[in-house]
Every structure is written in C-alpha cells, then in structure tokens.
Amino acid sequence: MSELSANKTINPFEVALKQLEESSKLIDLDEGIHKILAHPKRVLTVSIPVRMDNNKIHVFTGFRSQHNDARGPFKGGIRYHPQVSVEEVKALSMWMTWKCAIADIPYGGGKGGIICNPKEMSEGELERMTRRYAYSISDIIGPHTDIPAPDVYTGGKEMSWIMDTYSALKGNFVQPELITGKPIAIGGSLGRNEATGRGLSFTVREAANRLKINMKTSTVAVQGFGNAGQFAAQLVEEQGAKIIAASDSKGGIYNKNGLQIGSLRKYKEKNGFLDGYPGAKSISNEELLETDCTLLIPAALESQITKKNAEKINAKVIAEAANGPTTPEADEILYKKEILVIPDVLANGGGVTVSYFEWLQNLRREYWTEDDVNERLDRNITKAFADVYQTHEKYRVNMRKASILLAVLRVSEAIKIRGLWP
Numbered sequence: 001m002s003e004l005s006a007n008k009t010i011n012p013f014e015v016a017l018k019q020l021e022e023s024s025k026l027i028d029l030d031e032g033i034h035k036i037l038a039h040p041k042r043v044l045t046v047s048i049p050v051r052m053d054n055n056k057i058h059v060f061t062g063f064r065s066q067h068n069d070a071r072g073p074f075k076g077g078i079r080y081h082p083q084v085s086v087e088e089v090k091a092l093s094m095w096m097t098w099k100c101a102i103a104d105i106p107y108g109g110g111k112g113g114i115i116c117n118p119k120e121m122s123e124g125e126l127e128r129m130t131r132r133y134a135y136s137i138s139d140i141i142g143p144h145t146d147i148p149a150p151d152v153y154t155g156g157k158e159m160s161w162i163m164d165t166y167s168a169l170k171g172n173f174v175q176p177e178l179i180t181g182k183p184i185a186i187g188g189s190l191g192r193n194e195a196t197g198r199g200l201s202f203t204v205r206e207a208a209n210r211l212k213i214n215m216k217t218s219t220v221a222v223q224g225f226g227n228a229g230q231f232a233a234q235l236v237e238e239q240g241a242k243i244i245a246a247s248d249s250k251g252g253i254y255n256k257n258g259l260q261i262g263s264l265r266k267y268k269e270k271n272g273f274l275d276g277y278p279g280a281k282s283i284s285n286e287e288l289l290e291t292d293c294t295l296l297i298p299a300a301l302e303s304q305i306t307k308k309n310a311e312k313i314n315a316k317v318i319a320e321a322a323n324g325p326t327t328p329e330a331d332e333i334l335y336k337k338e339i340l341v342i343p344d345v346l347a348n349g350g351g352v353t354v355s356y357f358e359w360l361q362n363l364r365r366e367y368w369t370e371d372d373v374n375e376r377l378d379r380n381i382t383k384a385f386a387d388v389y390q391t392h393e394k395y396r397v398n399m400r401k402a403s404i405l406l407a408v409l410r411v412s413e414a415i416k417i418r419g420l421w422p
C-alpha cells in the first residue's frame, strides 16, 4: 500500500456507530442487541519495545480490536500507518463484521494496527516490531479465534513473520491457518492477489445486468492504480468495457478512445507513475472523479467523494474498491442522482472471501486450483450482490444502508440464537 491517509476530521468509529443506528431503526432492532453491536467485544492495546538499528529502544503502540464473533472467529487485517488510532481500528473491526456477514462467510470482524511509519524503518526494525507485536497479541489470536491478514502497508512478508512467531510460541509446529495473505510457498492461496479486483468485477457485472447496462459500450474511470484498482480495471476491461481514465498519487491520464490496462501496467512498472503515458491527456484526480463515464472505481483513499464534488459525479455506477471513499453526505446526493453505489463492504469483499478460502485450504492441508478459487468466489459474490440488491429494493434504501442492514440482521440473529452466557 502507499500514500494512504485517513481524513482526520472524521472520527471513523462515530461514522460506524451512526450507520449501525440507522440500520437498527429500520429493522426495529432489539435495544440490547444494538448495545452489544455498538461495543467491540475486546480491544487490546499493547506497547511494543523494539531495539532500533541505532541500538536505542523505541516503544511503539499497537492495537487489536475484536468487534463480534457471533458468526465465527474474528477476521481482519493489520495496518501499519502513522495515523492508526484506537477509534480507527474499532471502526474497521465493525466494518469487517459487516463485510463477512454480507459475503456470508463464517467469520466475525477484527482489525489491528501499529502506529508507525514503515517507510522510514529498516527491514530488521520491521521484523523485530512485527514479531514483538505478534507475541503481544498471541493470547487473543489463533486459527479458531482471530485470524489476521494484511492491510495498509503490510503484506506477505509481515504475515510470514507473524505465522512463524505464533507457531514457535504456541506448540512449535507450523500453523498456516493462523493468518491469511501469506506467500504461496507457506500456504497462501492462488488467486488471492487478484481477489479484490475480481470480486469487484463480479459485482459490476451483476449491477450491469440489473440496470440493463451493456458492458461492451461502457466506459470506466479508475482512481488509484495499485493492487485493487489495477485488477478491478483489468477484469472489467475483460468484460468488454473501455477504460478511459486512470490515476495514481501523481495524477491522472485520460483518453476517450481507451487505455489498455496491460500496457498501462507496464508503463507504470517502468516509470513509477501513469503520468506521461503516450497518447493520453494529463488530468487531475479531481477531474478523474468527475469524468463522464459509465463506471467509476475509487481504488485509492478514504473520503474522496464528498458533498463538495458528489453533485459533479457523472457515472451511472460507482464500485468502491477502496474502503470508505464516499462520505455519508455524498451518499445522499448520489442516491438522489440515481447513481448506483456498490459499497466497499460488498464491492471489495472478494479479498476476505479468498482469505476464507485460504484458511479452509490450510485447515484441510489441501490446495485448490486458481479456477476453483475463482469459480467459488464468483458464486459467493454473486449471491452477496443478489442479497444486498433485494434488501435495497425491499427497504427502499441505498445499497450501503442495505448492505449494513442485511449484515446487522444476520449477526443479530446469531447473537439471539447463541444467547448470553454466563
């Protein structure tokens, strides 16, 4: 991940609580269940002393928030970023509870993070910090209790260190099912890399069917050309759509006749940025969002579509690869403009779904082919889209409210069935 930063004026946990409250009202949720869902089950704060390369000790602060496990073990990423906060991980863990319930996979929601700037740390410092954090949270994570994964600025490398530390601490045998997003060599799943973009492309296909949009005459603008954005763009291109605008942190490019994703990827790999791509016009990130197109894919930062620019959005469908790219005020404006927003908790659920497949493969010590993974992903996401769309029609609310409402219904049913004990 790169250059991702939260909008500090918005408290994400307050946003998450507001969303929960709105959904609870719509379904007349039991007051007690609402209270349970408004509080994460456990939030652990840990101090992580690390000997830095200059031989001095630095103490980092880390968190793990476990929101709800009524439907299954907690699941969620670990984020390394200077702006990580306890409020942020609490909100993200609640959103993971919803995301897993919408995808209908047997997990609850969790999220962790360390306040640090990994860009300014050496490989050795990162490894020592990661292993010490794994040690500090080792009593609350586990293959059947809480299964972490990568998030902003973490990836296969960090997951491997965590798996190795945990395995050594807890019985000294290899336990790949502790964590997902691992490299293939130690039990990662084929198809995990593309999973978020692939899942998103399935939701777009389903939305196009419902709205009678022909993908072959559709145009696409994608903000952010990283893991999620690149694969999402490539896979909607494979459905016949024409990518006309793309951007990264340096700015965007536009060509009304179409940009070819394979060639864009090669250009970005070679030059570091999209800017300067031959035959395309340079545009700003603001202009990209306002591009006249059929499909807009925000795949970079939080809070990109706000009340300031929502009125100027010219897409028929927005599919959110990024987490939280649209503010609540903008949502209302887009709904009035009849733009269908496929919200993050549905559109980017392909990532956690293939993480679930990785966990299943690890538990069974078997490995699936990439086709197998992709077919199962298609079935899961198509069903999730249909469930949310039906809820959206039934309650006459936008797709985001419908997604959270559906999740709250599923999680609250599990809480009621299990009951309170002791």
Ligand code: NAD
Binding pocket: 001, 002, 003, 004, 196, 223, 224, 225, 226, 227, 228, 229, 247, 248, 249, 250, 285, 299, 300, 301, 302, 321, 322, 323, 348, 351
């Ligand atoms: P990434 O670091 O691979 O890519 C991020 C991209 O955004 C980069 O191309 C970067 O240059 C670009 N960017 C940064 N600042 C920008 C700006 N101001 N304007 C336009 N582009 C900018 O990250 P990623 O894994 O693709 O994640 C992107 C988003 O998708 C995040 O919100 C993440 O939480 C979400 N997401 C990712 C996954 C996944 O599996 N990768 C899963 C679920 C959600």
